[in-house]
Amino acid sequence: MQVSELDGAHVLVAGARVTGTSVVRALTRLGARCTVSDSNPAELEAVAVLGAATALDLRTPPEGVDLVVTVPGFRPTAPLLVAAAAAGLPVWGDVELAWRCDRAEVFGPSRRWLAVTGTNGKTTTTTMLEAVLRADGRRTVACGNIGLTVLDALTDAAGFTDLAVELSSFQLHWAPSLRPSAGVVLNVAEDHLDWHGGREAYAAAKAGVLTGDVAVLGLDDPGASALVPTAARTVGFRLGEPARGEMGYVDGVLTDRAFAEDEPLVAAADVLPAGPPGRLDAAAAAALARAAGVSAAAVGAGLRAHRPGAHRGAVVATRRGVRYVDDSKATNPHAAAASLAAHPRVVWVAGGLLKGASVEDLVVTAAPGLAGVVLLGRDRGVLASALARHAPEVPVVEVAAGDDAAMVDVVRAAAAMASPGDTVLLAPAAASMDMFTDYAHRGRAFADAALALTEDAS
Numbered sequence: 001m002q003v004s005e006l007d008g009a010h011v012l013v014a015g016a017r018v019t020g021t022s023v024v025r026a027l028t029r030l031g032a033r034c035t036v037s038d039s040n041p042a043e044l045e046a047v048a049v050l051g052a053a054t055a056l057d058l059r060t061p062p063e064g065v066d067l068v069v070t071v072p073g074f075r076p077t078a079p080l081l082v083a084a085a086a087a088g089l090p091v092w093g094d095v096e097l098a099w100r101c102d103r104a105e106v107f108g109p110s111r112r113w114l115a116v117t118g119t120n121g122k123t124t125t126t127t128m129l130e131a132v133l134r135a136d137g138r139r140t141v142a143c144g145n146i147g148l149t150v151l152d153a154l155t156d157a158a159g160f161t162d163l164a165v166e167l168s169s170f171q172l173h174w175a176p177s178l179r180p181s182a183g184v185v186l187n188v189a190e191d192h193l194d195w196h197g198g199r200e201a202y203a204a205a206k207a208g209v210l211t212g213d214v215a216v217l218g219l220d221d222p223g224a225s226a227l228v229p230t231a232a233r234t235v236g237f238r239l240g241e242p243a244r245g246e247m248g249y250v251d252g253v254l255t256d257r258a259f260a261e262d263e264p265l266v267a268a269a270d271v272l273p274a275g276p277p278g279r280l281d282a283a284a285a286a287a288l289a290r291a292a293g294v295s296a297a298a299v300g301a302g303l304r305a306h307r308p309g310a311h312r313g314a315v316v317a318t319r320r321g322v323r324y325v326d327d328s329k330a331t332n333p334h335a336a337a338a339s340l341a342a343h344p345r346v347v348w349v350a351g352g353l354l355k356g357a358s359v360e361d362l363v364v365t366a367a368p369g370l371a372g373v374v375l376l377g378r379d380r381g382v383l384a385s386a387l388a389r390h391a392p393e394v395p396v397v398e399v400a401a402g403d404d405a406a407m408v409d410v411v412r413a414a415a416a417m418a419s420p421g422d423t424v425l426l427a428p429a430a431a432s433m434d435m436f437t438d439y440a441h442r443g444r445a446f447a448d449a450a451l452a453l454t455e456d457a458s
Contacts, residue, residue, distance in 0.1 A: 001067050001090050003104040007031035010064050013052070014080055015071030016043035019094050022149040023069050024052045026097065029155065030106060035062060037080065061089060069097055072145075072170035075195055093174025095167065098150035100177060107154045112162045114288045115144075115209040117172060118186025118224065120335040121281045122146075124273065124308055125186060126166040128285035132302030136294045138162040145171060162292065169196065172208035182291035183209025183231070184216035184284045188223025189334030194356040203227065210234075214291040216284060219246065235259075235291070237283035239276055247283040247290075254283055254303075259290040266300040273308045277338045311443035313339065317450035321420030324411070324450035327427045328443030333362040336429035340366045343423040347414045349446070351377035352430030359386050362429060367391035372417030374399065374410050378434040406435065407442075411449035424450070 001009070009032045013020050016038040024034050024047055036047045037058035044054040060083040061068060068084045068091045075081075084091050092100075102110050114133075116126045126142045133140035138161060143153040145166040153160055165180070172178070173196070188203050196202040207227045210217075215229030219236040235245060235258045242248030242257045249255065249268055256263040271282045286299045308314075310326075317324040327339045332355070340346055346369055363386040372395045375383050380398055387396050397413040399406050414424045426446045428439075436442040 003030070003100045003106055006067075009033070009066040010035070012037065012058075012061050012065045012068045012084070013070075014058075014068055014074050014078070016040070016047045016054075017071065019071040019149055021047050021050065022151045023071075023094050023097065024050050026101065026107075026151040026155060027069070028052075030101075035065070059083065061087060065089060067092065069094060070174055072168060072174065076173070091174070093171055095144065095150055095165075095171045095175040096177055098154055099175060099179075101151070102154055108159065109161075111154070111160060112292060113165055113178075113180040113212075114163065114292055115165045115167055115178070115180040115183035115212075116186070116284070116288070117167045117169070117184070117206050117209050118218070119189040119206075119332060120330075120338065121186045121277060121284075122166045122168075123329070124278065124312060125184070125281040125284050126164050127309060128282055128303060128306045129164040129288055131306040132285055132289045132294060132299050133162050133164060133292070135302035135305065136289070136298035138294075140164060142166065167209060169202055169205040172205045175208065178208055178211065180209055180212040182214035182216060182288045183212055184218075184288055185209060185224045185227055186218050186280070186284055187221035187334065188227070189221075189332065189357075214288075216287045216291070218280060218284065220280065235287050237280065237287050239279060239283075247287045249279065249283075254279070254286060256286065256290055256296065256299075258287060260296065263296045265296055266303045270304045272306060273313055275342045277342075278308070311440055313342070314447075316447035317453070319415065319450075319453060322415065322418040322422050322424060324424045324446075324453075325426065326443045326447050326450075327425060328432070328439045328446065330427040330429060331431050331439055333357050333359050333429045336427040337362050337365055339425065339427035340369065343369070343425055345369055345371050345422050347372045347374065347418045347422055347424045349374050349376070349410055349414055349424065349426045350383055350428050350430070351375040351380035352428045352432050352442075353377065353434050354379040354382055354430045357429075359383055359429060360390070363387055363390045367394065370394045371419065371422050372396070372414065374414045374417075376401075376406055376410055376435065377428070377430060377432075379430060383429070407445040407449045408452070411446065411453055415453055 013036045034052040039057040130142040140162040142164045210229035215231035215234045218224040219238040237247040254265045311328040330336045330339045376399045432442040
């Protein structure tokens with residue numbers, strides 16, 4: 001099916017909520033007739049006001065459907081999508097729909113897509129890229145898996161010309177036609193293996209951003225550097241000194257040897273968040289921006305102006321010489337390892353939904369710096385077993401409660417194990433949905449408990 005055929009077509013939208021609502025708005029503008037299926041009646045009520053028909057938790061597409069557009073969370077094995085494929089119906093994700101609409105210029109002149117993916121660092125890199133593009137005077141917005149959906153960015157009255165697009169592996173799986181102007185894979189570690197069915201399929205989905213004009217790869221990450229781009233040009237980035245064709249750091253300065261002979265961009269000390277992960281994200285954002293023709297001066301100005309988002313290593317309280325740090329966004333072992341490495345001695349708060357990821361290497365690496373561990377969430381037993389094997393001398397407390405109040409007990413247990421100079425670090429290595437709405441909810445609960453603890457002691 002082509003975008004030009006959507007006028008008068010019957011489209012089944014699998015999933016409501018933010019993305020499904022965005023899809024319905026776009027399809028309605030294109031003249032399509034929409035039916036939306038979701039398991040939550042309240043979500044269906046919300047989308048019905050847009051004029052879409054609704055159906056509760058469909059298992060097969062209705063008669064007469066021409067196309068299925070799915071929200072990212074639906075797995076390929078979902079009965080509705082399996083039935084759609086068996087019936088010969090095309091299945092697109094919202095990003096696939098957005099890409100096809102943009103190429104067909106149905107919402108105005110096509111935009112420049114600069115795509116960011118990876119297991120960790122996507123949001124920071126995307127917001128860095130947005131800041132750099134704005135410093136260069138571009139009409140830009142961060143969208144996709146952050147802020148606006150891509151469809152809403154395309155239809156926004158602001159008339160954005162350059163899109164900083166954060167993409168999850170789910171979105172990329174359902175967007176096979178995507179060919180961004182430049183795309184980066186920051187890193188590839190174990191995550192969402194339950195959704196994709198294995199690491200190879202997960203990595204292949206991530207490689208979907210390496211199909212356009214310029215592919216950018218994290219050279220310090222074995223998973224990313226092993227990918228084989230199909231882009232016309234490949235650029236690497238690293239923490240060390242860059243070779244020709246790479247971005248990297250020379251005497252503490254991010255330096256471009258990919259799009260210039262030897263162009264200094266910004267001092268590493270001026271990059272936030274501080275530390276190796278932030279510096280790698282800055283190098284990736286700079287590579288994408290330079291691929292889009294952004295000046296060296298604007299790259300430096302944008303990166304100096306950038307401020308990290310919430311729940312990404314934020315100090316939320318200090319009590320008796322102990323810092324309480326919210327890195328709730330560390331939702332997998334790879335991210336937690338980077339977070340733990342930034343602090344010399346830690347009482348670690350961890351646990352949640354591990355999504356099939358192994359924590360063995362994480363625990364082995366973290367063990368020397370652990371003053372104690374407090375575990376919560378459904379898969380806390382997996383972490384407890386790994387700690388018993390690899391760090392038996394480290395005290396471990398498990399909190400079994402399953403609501404917001406549990407975080408009060410978690411923080412009190414962590415405070416009891418911490419000494420002056422230590423950091424109580426929420427770096428869960430796991431998703432949050434077993435106990436919280438999302439990682440932000442979890443981070444707020446941690447911050448509130450830490451602040452209450454501080455107030456209790458004052």
